[in-house]
Amino acid sequence: MLPELTYAQFFLLSSLGLSVGIIGAIVGVGGGFLLVPALLFIFPDASPAAITSISLTAVFFNALSASIGYRIRGNQDFRTALLLIVTAAPAAIFGAFINQQTGRGPFEIIFGFALIFGAAYLLVRSLLENSSHKIALKGKNRTILQRDGRSYVYKVNEPLAAGVAPFAGFVAGFFGIGGGIINVPFMLIVLRMPANVAVATSQLELTVASAAALLVHLSSGLDDPNQWTMAGVVGLGTLIGAQIGVRIAPKVGGRLVLSIIGLGLLIAGTRLLATSLL
Numbered sequence: 001m002l003p004e005l006t007y008a009q010f011f012l013l014s015s016l017g018l019s020v021g022i023i024g025a026i027v028g029v030g031g032g033f034l035l036v037p038a039l040l041f042i043f044p045d046a047s048p049a050a051i052t053s054i055s056l057t058a059v060f061f062n063a064l065s066a067s068i069g070y071r072i073r074g075n076q077d078f079r080t081a082l083l084l085i086v087t088a089a090p091a092a093i094f095g096a097f098i099n100q101q102t103g104r105g106p107f108e109i110i111f112g113f114a115l116i117f118g119a120a121y122l123l124v125r126s127l128l129e130n131s132s133h134k135i136a137l138k139g140k141n142r143t144i145l146q147r148d149g150r151s152y153v154y155k156v157n158e159p160l161a162a163g164v165a166p167f168a169g170f171v172a173g174f175f176g177i178g179g180g181i182i183n184v185p186f187m188l189i190v191l192r193m194p195a196n197v198a199v200a201t202s203q204l205e206l207t208v209a210s211a212a213a214l215l216v217h218l219s220s221g222l223d224d225p226n227q228w229t230m231a232g233v234v235g236l237g238t239l240i241g242a243q244i245g246v247r248i249a250p251k252v253g254g255r256l257v258l259s260i261i262g263l264g265l266l267i268a269g270t271r272l273l274a275t276s277l278l
Contacts, residue, residue: 021241032177052176069246088169095173115269122262
């Protein structure tokens with residue numbers, strides 16, 4: 001059972017949700033990989049299922065809000081998103097189920113390694129921020145025309161995308177962080193999708209994958225009203241933050257910001273592993 005929500009916690013969680021929403025929308029990964037370590041620190045006695053259900057709520061609202069914003073801009077690849085959804089959602093459900101069978105100690109160790117992976121992703125993304133992307137040699141042709149007149153032409157290797165998406169879905173369900181931390185670097189580095197399209201498409205997939213995993217927790221007896229109140233507060237913050245992130249994303253160069261966040265995650269992951277193993 002989580003404690004009743006205090007005014008201080010309300011302010012802290014709503015501010016945390018707002019910050020995570022902004023950052024998650026900019027980098028396209030839902031923001032859960034920032035939220036979960038914060039929740040583990042704030043609630044040291046909470047179970048992994050309680051922590052991830054709060055995070056998944058935030059990821060869902062963040063991705064939903066960002067998806068609406070990116071839909072208005074017209075830079076989502078719906079065909080690729082549908083492929084990712086169909087293959088990732090079942091794995092997200094399985095990941096959420098495994099999460100409920102995992103104790104806090106093992107969860108923190110595994111999550112520590114996940115944080116380090118997240119740091120590596122952001123550092124790689126920062127290096128790719130201003131680089132040009134070569135068009136993949138194999139795959140289905142795609143053409144995206146944004147509302148501002150900019151167009152993107154690229155190819156998508158659909159079998160390869162379908163093979164990686166289940167892993168991203170499992171990560172989303174087990175850690176409660178959203179599968180974008182796998183999907184976005186995969187789409188950028190392997191599929192060679194344009195960065196704007198990859199981020200926008202990832203948010204659409206995250207919306208469904210996080211909802212699927214969240215339904216597992218809702219249907220398994222996690223009925224602590226304090227937990228869902230906190231989830232709602234964080235979710236509201238991410239809902240607002242995502243719209244801010246969508247608007248400022250095109251204006252932010254991001255290389256320095258992403259590098260700093262990546263370094264912070266590396267430190268957090270190392271610290272979490274150290275405290276869990278020592």
